Amino acid sequence: MMFKSIYYTPLHLILGRPHKITVLVLPYFVSFLLDLLPKIQCVISAFNMYS
Template sequence: MMFISICYAPLHLALGGPHTITVLVLEYLFFNYGSTTKNSMFNLTIQRVFLNNLIFQ
C-alpha cells in the first residue's frame, strides 16, 4: 500500500477507502474458494497464477 501511495496517487485514493480493500479481498477469496475442487488444485492455469502474483506482489 505504501508503494501505491508513492507512485500512484489516484490509485491510492481510490483504494484508500475502508471498504474498498475489503470488497476486493472478499471477491478474490470467494473466487478462489468457489473454483477449487478436489482435482483442480493440480490444474493451475496461467491466468490464475498471474492473478495471484499480481494481487500478492
C-alpha cells in the first residue's frame, strides 16, 4: 500500500505546490462552518430553554 500524502507526486504535479491544497480546501471548510453555525445556535438555544 502506498502512503498518500500532500507530497504524493501526481497531486504535487497537478497542484504545483502542496500549499495550494490548503488554499483550495480552506474556503470550503469555512463556508461549511458558516452554514452549520445557525443550526448549532438553534440546538444551543433549545438546550438552554430546558435547563
